[in-house]
Amino acid sequence: MPAPLTADQFVAALEAEGITVVETGDWREHNRNRKGAWGPVNGVIIHHTVTSGTASSVELCYDGYEELPGPLCHGVIAKDGTVHLVGNGRANHAGTGDGNVLDAVVNETRPPRPTADDTDGNAHFYGFECINLGDGDDPWPDVQLEAIERVSAALCRAHGWGAASVIGHREWTDTKIDPVGFAMDDLRDAIAERLGGLTGTNALDPGQELDVPAAGTAYEPFPGAGFFRAGADSPVVTTMGHRLVEEGCSAYAQGPGPHWTEADRQSYAAWQRKLGFTGSDADGRPGRTSWDALKVPRTS
Incomplete structure (x- = not known):
């Protein structure tokens, strides 16, 4: 909100x-x-x-x-x-x-x-x-x-x-x-x-910490919402998908894989809802708050 x-x-x-x-x-x-x-x-x-x-x-x-x-x-x-x-x-x-x-x-x-x-x-x-x-x-x-x-x-x-x-x-x-x-x-x-083309999702709520990933962290820093668009192809998408599966938020019929797909978006929307987001804040487009909470392991 x-x-x-x-x-x-x-x-x-x-x-x-x-x-x-x-x-x-x-x-x-x-x-x-x-x-x-x-x-x-x-x-x-x-x-x-x-x-x-x-x-x-x-x-x-x-x-x-x-x-x-x-x-x-x-x-x-x-x-x-x-x-x-x-x-x-x-x-x-x-x-x-x-x-x-x-x-x-x-x-x-x-x-x-x-x-x-x-x-x-x-x-x-x-x-x-x-x-x-x-x-x-x-x-x-x-x-x-x-x-x-x-x-x-x-x-x-x-x-x-x-x-x-x-x-x-x-x-x-x-x-x-x-x-x-x-x-x-x-x-x-x-x-x-x-x-990086950020488009709005997942604002901070009052009292919520603003986490800024430090250099050398074990988790993938938020790459910006513009990263997650049709045609995106990255091992980060695969790793994100595996984390969503682990969290019980899978909409995948197969995969996940490196290409950003509708299944990725639906899976991420389930993760956002699990965090308590609703409406446009749960549209399946990653934002910094939900991304940091997912703790996606670094791919490199």
Whole structure:
């Protein structure tokens, strides 16, 4: 289910993706939850700050201002790629936007042009403010763009989302123009490449540990949901199938073998249901949480 990550899970997800994280003040308890819902979360919105300078930008996003109290996002992405965490929970970043865009994010399809402001985005999106003047002249250093990509991929990976779950503020509402200076389609392409084509299944539940396989582990690291598609041919699929059989989740008439088949998908769906997943979270497409629980032995 799309429940928000805990603070510990949030930090673990970012650090596992290679992000340098700075925890600001009491960010773990800093939120606007008393003013409205927080969750279900469905995606990530990218903003620019219209400011310069790291310290002042972080302070602004942490505290907010009289008309709009902080936190104004969950993290501030500095020019050097460092991510300063300023909020955990509902944050004043997205505002109202188009419910049709939210539907597209949930379904991981291309968002339509926003025309309405009828949906509370602060309940459904993580938000990251990226330090930039937003004038079209202020440069975006490569290290900052890579950090935006990594942050987005980290949350997609933790929730089992694909790159289509990441949008710009201007794609949420036609009252905003941010971010200016790079194309969101290019960012999503980079996120998708980093995720290996991940498409959403098996989000973390509250209190659940985020396991990041260590180097040298006896188990096969999660290869990304995009790995499991028609035409996939790998000994990893065979080994996965044997583990599913061992767990009593076999839909195989023969095999398993190295080619990803409908029998593999049905068997994996049985495993997801055994773990307690339902609906679209039990569609037979492996996600990180269910994969780590299966403990597929390394094939090499």
